[in-house]
Each structure stands twice: as structure tokens, then as C-alpha cells.
Amino acid sequence: MKITEKQRAYYHTGETRDISFRVRQLKSLKEALKKYENEMYDAFMVDLNKSESEVYLTELGMVYHEIDTAIRNIRKWSKKTRAKTPLFLFGTSSKIYYEPVGTVLIIVPFNYPVQLAFIPLVGAMMAGNTAIVKLSELTPHVSTVIQKIISKTFDESYVCAMQGEVEVVTQLLEESFDLIFFTGSSRVGKIVMKAASENLTPVILELGGKSPAIITEYANLGQTVESLVWGKFVNAGQTCVAPDYLIIHKSKVSEFERLFRETLLKFYGESPLQAKDYGKIINASHHQRLVRYLSDNDSNIIWGGMYNETKIEPTLIKIDNIDCEIMEDEIFGPILPMILYDSFDEIEKIVSKNPNPLALYLYTYNKEEKDKILNSISFGGGMVNGTIFHLANNNVPFGGIRNSGIGSYHGYDSFTTFSHRKSVMTMKNWSPLKHFYPPYTKKKNKIIRKLLK
Template sequence: MEQAKQLVASQRAFFYTGQTKNIEYRIRALQQLRQGIEKYQQRILDALRADLNKSEAEAYSSEIRIVLGELDFALDHLKDWAEPRVVPTSSLIPDGVSTIYSEPYGVALIIAPWNYPFQLAFGPLIGAIAAGNCAIIKPSELTPSVSRLTHDLVEEIFPMEYVAVMEGEVETSTALLNEKFDYIFFTGSTGVGRIVMKAAAEHLTPVTLELGGKSPVIVHKDADLQLAAQRIVRGKFLNAGQTCVAPDYLLVHQDVHDKLLELIATEIKDKFGEDVIRNTDFPHIVNARNFDRLSVFLNGDRALIGGRSDRDQLLIEPTVLGNVDWNSPVMQEEIFGPILPVMIYNDLNPLLDEIVRRPKPLGLYLFTEDEELQNQILEQVSFGGGCINDTLSHMTSHFLPFGGVGESGMGAYHGQKSFDVFSHHKSILKR
């Protein structure tokens, strides 16, 4: 596609002018982005309602507020991050001074997903701008309203040779991936992540892959069950479960299984109403293909809570499934919807062995006060990140790198890590 080729060439030429390396230029760009988001705020909320039926409260807290927080944090710390950093020098070189310089890669490609289409386009962009790069955003075609406003917002703020948006279907993504970028940041499924990494390998382009996986939530017998129910419901059913780091399945000790499910059912009613099908603020499944994929998991009589759906609305109510084992269809892929399968345990060790044998999850959540058990799981199980006695909250911290491991991704960002991931760290020894 000639448009992709020309756009990459124009951005590379602009990068070579050196303007984006200027710290004040970067700061002004981030300030302009913040002003643009504030100006477009209502349109952003409307677009998220149109594409995913997110309420204004959920859309603001899970998309806009997170981006504004990242922007403010970058503006507060950018000058410090960009300063050359003097580090100790080996005793073998007593007259040497060692310094690490952070420099931008050049032209970055950011491929955003549909589930948090605003946050996951502009969050990485903050890091790319802060580090001094030019950037092209490819928004998801599955959320067309957010895709269009992303284009309009960026076009209004930035010259296209600095930051640009290319909308389109899969062909657009393919055309962009055929070009030589200096960095690629992809958020999406593991399957598409493999395609992105293969394309990047043709040009030896470094990548960050923010993927997904089956993230377990474990509730031990000593857990605060009321707290666990509240935080599991919030973490699982945010955005109708269409969250890469959402709890994917629940492992609960047999002694507290019945009580926990009772509390989860109450929490769902308190949070979403007696009849979620009529709740006009509950997010929808993104399209009919994903709705039909999820509906297969609802077949049979395994729903302990919920289980109803409405294809016309693309809506599935919060559902908890029982009578599940490791071989059940719902346990063979990331669910990415408002369905939570439950398995009961007495001895946790065989289940931990099963988790370890499977692809490394993006997240893990553990509810217990037993520090020995906490340490055992942290040492035994490899996963991207997670929480003890909470869900999702780790990804909102500017001080905790967010990313996966193995099939759940590579590389991490948020806070200073967003600056670092889009920077090459050049090591210089001066004698």
C-alpha cells in the first residue's frame, strides 16, 4: 500500500531533522495531547458507548482517566528520565566514567486492540512521544467510532509526519507491517502477536507484545470472602470480561466454595441489577462472531449464576459456570467475555502443577492471608503480574511495569517503563 510507504518515509525524514529529540518539543507535544483529550472527552465517551456500550463512568475510569494519569506522570518526570545517567565503572578501568544515554528508536508503529481502544492506543503513544519518536497508530477496525475519533484527534493536534493514524481493515495492518519500522508495539491476541513478530523479524525490528492468556484467580480457605467476591466481580466483569488481564477462571477451596459463590451472586446483583439483560449500561460483546464463540460455552446446565444472553443486543449477563475441569472447552482458550468457570480444590498443589504446565498467564490473583502460600505461588508460578487480595489494580500503578511473559507477551510499559520501552539505552565509557 503506497500510503503506508509514503507515511513511513515522511516520518523518518522528519525524525532525522532532530526536532523530536528536543525535550521541550516532547513536553509541548504531551501537553497538546492532554489538551486534545480534554477537548474530545465527550466524543470519546460517546464513541465508547457506540462501539462497546460502555457507560460514561466505566469509559472514563478505565480509559480516559488512565491515559490522563500516564500523561501527567510523564510530564512530571520526563526531564529526569531523559537525563544521561552516570553509573559506576569497572575497577578494571580506574580512569573511566560510564554514562547511559537514552535515545529514541525513530519511527514507531502502535497497533491498538478493540477492547480498550482509546487507552491502548494513547497509552503507548505517550511513551513513544516522551522518548522522542515519531509514531503511526493503527486503531482496531472493530471499534469504528473510536478509530475515527482517534484519527480526528491526532490529525488536529499533530502534523502527520510526526504522529499519524492509519485506519483500515486487516489489509492496512499488513501493509504497515511490510514497512520497516524502528519499533513495533502491539496489543492483541497471541495468535496475531505471532504474525506481528514474524513480520518484525523480516526487518529485525524490536517489538513489545502485550497479549493475553488464561489468568487464574485463587481463593484460599482463609480469604476474606466478602472482599474476594467484590474484587473478583469488579475485575472479571469490567468491560463484560473483555479485558486481557481479567480473571479467566476461578480456583476455590472446597471449604468456602458455596459461601463465595453466594457472595458473588449478591455482588453481581448489587453492581449490575437484578436483570442484567435490561441494564442499558452493561457493555456489549464487540461483535456477533465473538458473541457466537462465547455462546458455545453457555450450552448445557452448568451455569451456577447467570447464563442468559441476547444476541440482538450482543449481550451476555455475568455468568459463573460449575462442573468444569481442565478438559472442558471453556478451559482451552482465553474466554475474553463475562463467563467465569469455577473449579474446587482441597489440595492446591496439583492445580499449581497444572497451571505451570500450561502457557504462562498474563495475570494471577490470589486471595489469602497465608504468607507461606503467597510466597509458594510467587516462586512456583511464572506469570506477567498480578495482585494478592485484589484483581487488576497492579496495571494502574505508574511504578509497576505491566506486561506478559512467554505466550502472554514480551516487554512491559507504564510509567517510566513506557519511556524506556521506546528508548535505546546507549552505553558510553569515557576515559
Template sequence: MANHIAPVVNLNSESTSSNGAEEEQRSEQVSSQNSSNADTEITRLKTKLDEYFYTGATKAASWRIRQLKSLLSMLQKEEKQFAQALHSDLGKSPEEAFFSEIGFLTKEIKSFIKKTEKWMKPITKSTPLLAFPAKSMTKAEPLGTCLIIGAWNYPLMLCLSPVIAAISAGNCVILKPSEKSPATSALLAKMLPQYLDMNAFGVIEGAVQETTDLLALPFDKIFYTGGEKVGKIVMRAAANNLTPVTLELGGKSPCIIDKNIDLNTAIKRIVWGKLMNVGQTCVCPDYLLVHHSNLDNVLEKIKQVIVKQYKKAPKQNRFYGRVIDSDNVRRLAGYLEGQEVVYGGEYSAEERYFAPTVVLNPDPDSDLMQEEIFGPIIPILSFNGRSDMLQFIKQRAKPLAAYAFTEDKEFEDKFIDTISAGSMCINDISMFMANEELPFGGVGTSGMGSYHGKYGFDAFSHQKSIMRRSFSFENSFRYMPLNSIKMWVLRRFL
């Protein structure tokens, strides 16, 4: 454990929403702020981290491994406190807190500790004959001081997972947790300084103004997780300083349920993936597409499985969490207006509770089918055939994830080739997240760039090209003046 205390700025601004329809309100607030002069305290922190980065201390493998081990120690020693914070913010049980956030992070850190030194080594590349004798290689170098803006739906994992990658790549980091998950944000601000090198890290708590002040500064990388509207603001701010960005956004992830499959297993997996974190998961299935002949079976199975996994009274079930705030409960309730609710629909804004809810054949132009739901509502749309399902998906924005439950290899191949999505999973939900060998990221409006495992290391690195040539075997073919013999040689070898 480091003996230093990392700088923390706790500015206690009012919380504002950052999801669904409220994202627009937030985006207007952020864009309307005067970002020409960033907060002085934030600027001082950024300058301090820049100066430390230029000492070269963070480039050493020993420094990176030490920080990763300290982060792992924090998660292991303070697991109970982080579980309590996640319960306060999202109603997560200790088991879900470990399964979906703490355990995911500890596994990831252990992998980075094992592989960081390997990833740091130069990679030899082939050299063209014209440049012989020479040696070519690429070497990953850290970018500098990076800004990481976390999200509230998985407020621990979505903050620390990119931090892990940034540390492994040798960067300094300013972390901005979401103000909508105040318990987790405050605990990160308290704990990170006790475990990480104070010279290389900082935590900024706050809301719109603090985010605006941060975005006005010339970072070497910005990593943002959140909604599309604020993502555009982040990208515009980054453009002012030509700062590279990774945007992990969202979208309406479709899920096709084909005929002639193991429906019992399929529905168990779908309900698990959809209702984890009460639907506040960017890669959960946003809506289901079902052949009309299979509709009654699917509806009945979904109702049965919801009861089996969460009992008849989910409100009293400790494994069924809460919506992040009352405003989002009311947002979800608004999506049900004018819809055919065939199961659930109960909610309490005061208790942040929204029941598992099934909606049948919603209007494709309704808010329910236009906005990312980010809640426990399951819209089911019936179709006459597979081609209609694929066409429906293709006509909409590219999603962060896409799912198909099918035993037909020909249709599986067509689904994979036809649909563009950040990630795909056949016959399960979200399980690609467990494989660090697969990059995670969006496409189109669902995001840009990717991370997890080596892809995260690369996201926070610059691959520097290097060629070392010998003074031996000098030739004059490339030097002026050029003549017919030289041109014959050049044409032959270029």
C-alpha cells in the same frame, strides 16, 4: 495545540474479528495476504516520518513535552466525544469510560510530562580501574519511527498509552487502531491530527490488508496489543526487518480463593474485576479455583454480588456494557454448550448482550477452559487442596496475570514462587495497573516486553553506552607486544 494536520489514511476495510476462535481466521487472512509491496500511500507516510525523525526535531525535550501537553489537552477538551465513541463501541457508561480509559490516560500523561526530562538525562556508571581515567554513562536515545497496533477492548487506552511512551522517548509514530472499535478509531483519526505535530504522526485506519502493508515496512519498533495468533504473525513480519517488538497478548488468568478469608470483600473485588467491560479485559480473572469445602459459599456470594453491583436485570443497567460484536456473543454462547450453567447464560447476538454467567466445574479440555474467554463467563473449579490448584495452573500456559486471595503468608509466598505470570495481585484484581512503578507485560505466550511509566519510556528507547577517556596517564600495558610483566598487570586488574 499544533496548527498542523497530521496525515491520516482512512481505507475503510471490512472489519474482521481479532479475538478467541476468530483470531485464527484473522491470522490466516493476514498471513495469506501478499505483503511484498506495501500500499504506496502508507509507504509515503512512513518515508515522511523517517525523514522528519532524522532532522533531530523529536529529540528535543521541548518537542516531547509539547506533544504530551497537546495530547492531554485533547483528552480534556474532547472527553465527551471519546466517551460517546466508547459507548458506541462497547456500551460503556461515561463514568466507566473515564475510570477505565480517559482518566487513566490523563494521569499517565501528567506523570510523563513531569518525568520525561529526568529520564532523558545520561546515567553515570562505574568505570573499571583498567580504563581509568574515564567516565562511563548510558544515554537513552529514541529508536525512530514506531508502529503501534491497538486493541479493541480498551480502544482508547490501549492505543494512546504506548503512544504516550513513544512520544516521551522522542519517536515518530504510526498508529493503527482496531477496526473492531470503529467509532473510537474514527475519532482518533479525526482528533489526533488536530493536536499533534503532522510531521511526526500518522493514523492508519483499516483492517487485514492495511495491517499487512504496515508490517511489510522496516519500522524501528513494533508495539502490538492483541491475541497470540496474530502476535506470532507480527513477530514473523518483524523478523524480516530485524525490528524489535513488544507484544502485549493475553491468556487465561487464574484466581485462587483460599479458605478463611474475608469472602465478602474478596468476591466484591473479583466480580468487579471480572465484569468490568463485560469481561473484555486481558487481565481479568479467567477462571476461579476454590477448595471444595468452600464452594457453596463462594457460589452464593458471587450470585449476591452480581445482583448488588448490576441489579437483577443487567441488560437494563447502564453500567453493564456490551460485547464488541454479535460474532463474539455467539462465540461466548458456544463455550456454554455441554456445561453446567448455575447462573445467567442469557444472551442476544443482535443486541450484543451477554449476561453475567457462572459455570461450575467445566471440563478442563473444553473450549471454555482452553481459550481466553474475553467475556462475562465465570468458570469455577473445585479442588481438594492448594497443591492441586497450583499444579493445575502450572500445567497450563503462563498467564498475563495471576491472583490469589489468601491470609496465609506461607501459601502466598508459595503461590508467588511457584506460578509464573506477567503480573500478580494478592487479595485484589487488576490493581497493579494503577501503579506506574510496576512494569506491565506478559511472559511466554502472554507476551514479551513491558511498559507503563519508565518501563514504557525504556521500551521505545535504546540505552546507548558511552565512555569518555582522557589523554592523560597513558600506559602501555595493553599494547603489543605483550610480555610477562604486562600479563601480570593485566591478570591482576582484568
């Protein structure tokens, strides 16, 4: 029997619908993660050169917080809710029931392999689904630990983790799921969506795009630069919500460049390529792509530009022409293009070249500027005077728009994403709805018009 068939059979036993069952499973997941924490740290060092502090901050800590939020709120969120009923439907009552969607597929990328495997999985489990989790082949050591955690904690008919190359994903996409949750590039997202359409399977796509950071003349560079440098270079820039490029007012450039250098020295020392807290590029293919950007823009490199076999220095590049190759696709690496602007109206023109980014980061203390940019530019989510931390707040939805994604999750939004909201209306013994039945007379027509005016 195929694993998808096993999971469907188990789902239809109804066991996953029990709230107490869901809570027990979530607690078991957290216990297992705690048990294998040290193995996880070792695996991350091999695959991505991530330090223990960075792994906990950007991966495990966020998963623990998500599990705790789910356990604390699941009973409240799962309750059926009463909905208002319009006057013309007098004699009826309406309620919304939350039910699992069924068997789901979660496809995990390499860059945050724990966070982006387990936070969607927590949502799927919280809502009462069964799940297959396809792990990234690019982080084999981390994926092996994740698979061990899942296989030792859950029966595969409930939750199953799978490794393998592209062929495994292709085979999975030929199956009929009740929901597919994909995190990755826009290019692969289109392939997933096309495959899902064959079975009319709904999809959640968490993609990326070129997320801008904007420093206006009203920014406080003292706090701006540390935030920007951390957000850009954490995980060696391999973050879907990392600032992809910088738009900066001409009056701020000189001070920014000075503080940029000082901050890099503070964070990573004289030799970032040797720094223990600085990550590596995931593989040779991605490394070569990024090195090509350095070669193409060699004369415009302001800071950085050095690299070894696995790492690339944090690099700042001045961009004179926004139509160059580095401004076409998401960089996904430790290279920050810098575009200067003079007139505020130029900002929207620059961003519109790569519309609907996953994130936008605005540095300003001018309310008029802030309101104008936030209300005129479409993006998934973001921060004012900060970077990245908005996704750590699971009280708000996280997700993209159009090119940067479809759907959202985290916290309550994860619960609703992996649930079907089923509306049910109950009619009492007597209801004016009988006036809507034929035969239609002048009297009934008068009543209908009055009720539906």
C-alpha cells in the same frame, strides 16, 4: 512519499529530540483529549456500551495520569547517567545516554481502544520518537474520534493515526520500523513477530492468556467477591487481565456462590442484559464463540447463561474436567469457569495447563500460602486480595512473560521501552588500557592477570 518515509525524514531533523518539544506535544495531546471527551463517551456507548464512569476509570483517566507522569519526569529520565567503571578500566569514565529508537508502529486492539492507543503513544512521544498508530476496525466510532484528535493535534509526519481492515496492518508490517508495539491475541502476536523478523525489528507484545483467580481457605470472601466480580465482568469480560477462571477451595464454594449472586444483583440488578453499566460483546463472531461455550456447558451453569443479540449475562460455570474446550483458550467474555480444589498442591497443577498467564489474582491472608504461590508460579503481574488495579500503578512495569507477552511499559518503563540506552566510555589522556595492547610480554601478561583476576 509514504507516511513512513515522511516520519523518518522528520525524525532525522532532530526536532523530536528536544525535551521542551516533547513536553509541549504531550500537553497538546491532553488538551485535545479533554476537548473531545464528550464525543468519546458517545462513541464508546455505541461501540461497547461503556458508561461514562467506566470510560473515564478504565480509559481516559489512566491516559491523563500517564501524560502527567511523563511531563513531570521526562527531564529527569532523559538525563544521561553515570555508570560505575571497574578498577581495571581505571582512567576511563562511563555514561548511559537515552536516545529515541526512531519511527514506531503501535497496533491497537478493540477492548480498550483509548487506553491502549494513547498510553503506548505517550511513551513513544516522551522518548522522542515519531509514531504511526493503527486503530481497531472493530470500534469504528471510537477510532474515528481518536483519529480526529491525532490529526487535528499533530502533523502526520510526527504522529499519524490510521484506520482500516487487516489489509492495512499487513501493509504496515511490510514496512521497516524501529519498534513495533502490539496489543492483542497470542495468535496475531505470532504473525506480528514473524513479520517484524524480516526487518529485524524489535517488538513489544502485550498479549493475554488464561489468568487465574485463586481463592484459598484463608480468603475473606466478604471483600473477595466484589473485587472478583468487578474484575471479571467490567467491559463484559473483554479485558486482557481479567480473571479468566477461578480456582477455589471446596470449603468456600457455598458461601462464594451466595455472595456471587448478591454481588451481581448489587452491580447489575435483576436483569444484567438491560443494565446501563454492563457492556456488550464487540461483534457477532465473538458473541457466537461465547454462546458456544454456554451451550457446551449448559448442565454445569450455576448462575447466568442468558443472552440476547449483543450481550451475555455474567455466568458462573462449574468445571469438573480441566481438559474441556473452555479451559484451552482465553475466554475474553463474561463467563467464569470455577474449578474446585482440596489439596494446595493441586493449584500449581491446574495453572500449569496454561502456563505464564498475563495476570494472577490470589485471595488469601495466609503468608505461607501467598509466598509459595507467588514464588512458584510464573505470571506477568497480579494482585493479592484484588484484581486488575495493579496495571493502574505506573510506578511498576506492566507486561507479560513468554505466552502472555514480551516487554513491559507504563511510566518509566514506557520511557525505557521506547528508548535506546546507549553506553559511552571516555578514555582520559592516560589509562592502564595501554597494557592490553600488543606486543604481549611476560611483564604485560603479569599486569593483565593482576588487573583481571
